[in-house]
């Protein structure tokens with residue numbers, strides 16, 4: 001039986017992926033190389049410093065650790081400028097209803113995001129109130145695809161991995177959740193997120209009934225495989 005849900009933030013509850021992209025692209029422009037939207041897929045779900053390493057690899061740039069921290073700060077300042085204008089209107093369609101339904105249904109809710117800006121975004125968009133725990137980039141040592149963030153969430157919410165569903169929009173996040181042993185619902189494109197147990201395009205059509213149908217169907221399938 002499912003008792004808890006852990007949500008990723010960027011690209012799942014709010015559409016911040018394009019703000020990240022704008023800021024990384026500005027940095028790539030300033031360093032004199034091209035950075036495309038398809039390059040940006042590789043940065044989804046991974047930490048700020050790993051994202052910078054991937055970006056520099058794309059641009060074939062080798063720089064010192066000190067300079068790297070300066071560039072990461074520069075990118076973050078541009079990104080924070082974008083998110084400082086966010087309000088509850090920036091919560092993705094269907095999310096508020098679904099979170100409220102889960103809350104009413106007695107599910108425990110957690111947030112598991114690689115972002116160190118997660119609390120600011122949750123506060124500005126007024127969705128912090130839904131979560132029993134928030135684990136962000138400041139609380140973990142190993143970034144996704146390592147399962148640390150979701151293992152921590154499961155422990156704090158006091159449930160077993162098999163009683164927990166993770167919602168993720170990034171390949172690294174799906175790998176992390178699978179390694180933590182949870183049921184995983186991908187949010188986005190089926191082609192990109194094909195390792196998830198189920199993929200939904202977004203939360204517009206989502207409700208607790210459908211959510212329970214997905215998880216029950218999966219467990220019945222597991223049981224049949226076992227027999």
Ligand code: BG6
Nearest residue numbers: 010043044045048114115116117
């Ligand atoms: C993740 C995003 O949620 O957070 C990544 O998908 C981002 O693209 C990472 O790099 C770290 O975010 P921040 O806000 O700490 O730079």
Ligand code: MG
Nearest residue numbers: 008010011169
């Ligand atoms: Mg994400």
